[in-house]
Amino acid sequence: MPDTATPFEEIIYEVDGHIATITLNAPDRLNTISGPMLDALSEALLKADKDKNVRCVILTGAGRAFCAGLNLQTATTGSGAVESAHLDLRNTPPTILFNMDTPTICAVNGGAAGYGMDTALGCDIRIMSDKAKMAAAFTKRGILPESGGTWFLPRLLGWEKACELIFTGRTLKADQCLAEGLCVKVVPHETLMDEARALAAEIAANAPMAVQASKRLMRMGLSEPFTEHVHHVFLQLLPLIKSDDAREGMMAFLEKREAKFTGK
Template sequence: MAEPAPQPTINDNTANDVLYEVADHIATITLNAPQRMNTISGPMLNELTQRLVEANQNADVRCVVLTGRGRAFCAGLDLKAERSGDSLLSSASSPTNLDLRNTPPTVMHAMDKPIVCAVNGGAAGYGFDLTLGADIRLLARSAKLAVAFCKRGVVPESGGTWYLPRLLGWSKAAELILTGRTLSADEALAAGLASEVVDDEALAARARALATEIAGNAPLAVQAAKRMMRMGLNEPFNEHVHHVFLQLLPLMRTQDFQEGVRSFMEKRPPDFQGR
């Protein structure tokens, strides 16, 4: 008798600001504070960090989908929490001891597991920077990206000043940051900030399909490829090629490499095990 299919690991307590589910090698992380447009409080930020780390460390996870619940992806920091002393910034005793090593943008940048961000609605401020930390961005047609930092008297504090010049070039990045402009989904696609724009009701399924396609590839190779892309952002070409070769050698000794070759020769889908 066939063994029953494994049930997804899920945390669906609506009291939690971040939902986490693992099924079919895909971890889905959902910002779950729709009543405040998924604005980030201190506890929510810590929970999001923990879930990202958990997904990256789980050998069963091959791809992560990050999305939001409700009509917004994330409208930035929770200003009500800021006034009550329960936010990212107010949690520090002074501006000189903010520990940013374990916050979502830095954790996302260091992750080897690929991240698909399904932007289900508005992404502003901190929420906009979160989208930039993903490897692939899919936008619902109603989604908007608000680069509104300078309009609020601050700078993109969680990666925007690093990502945008690399994604768009200096001139376009400067235009967006210095004007604080808001982009529609189609404008974001035209600018190169999104891979695809889909109808709102199709977003979740499209993100799942893309994550499934990624998860069907050899996971060690996928993670190595992402790692090499990240390293290549700051390496000269000759050094980078050397590092890629050093990464290639152990991959060619894996069972998945042998399976990839066999499945190609036998004209069948591969069955990768991450070994």
């Protein structure tokens, strides 16, 4: 049975086997992120990353939207100006997602706009419902992609296409996101979570320390020269070779069977 625990009902945290599912649960306001909800999401992500039993995390939303951005009713003053002092971007979900070693999948069930789009981009892999879309509507609201979009989009799309998307503030349908490389696949809406869980299970079946080390080294490789990077890879490889999981992986290969990894 899934283990469910969350400090706020607007964030649902469930663990089933080696997979943690985190659900944004404010469908009445399209899962726009309030301050308490932001803190609860950060807490849930950190909890999953610290849990040695969790080998993959799925992030999704309840209702017809994934996340329509920040909750502007709580993020603005009476005059309509955004209270920037209340937006601490250092310890919020996109930053935490980037620094997590546990693989993350975003099951984009509906619209991902503004902050919601940045959060989806912060996950390692995105699977989109055929009813989903991404809206880079920042410049249409007088702001910029505040939580990672200006870093992710040039790397995912290339400079020119990222400029076009950000400067125009366009909305992309799911098939357009797939064509541009913003998601790995588009699936029928009713099969979205089944597809996400199947991919998560495939990831979780592998040696967790090796998967997490691979993610950590890819992240490091984004900002270091090749020579330094392969040195860091070698240093990471040394303890992995001595692990129980490495021995199990080699024996399973020789014996032509499925490996059973323990994370040790």
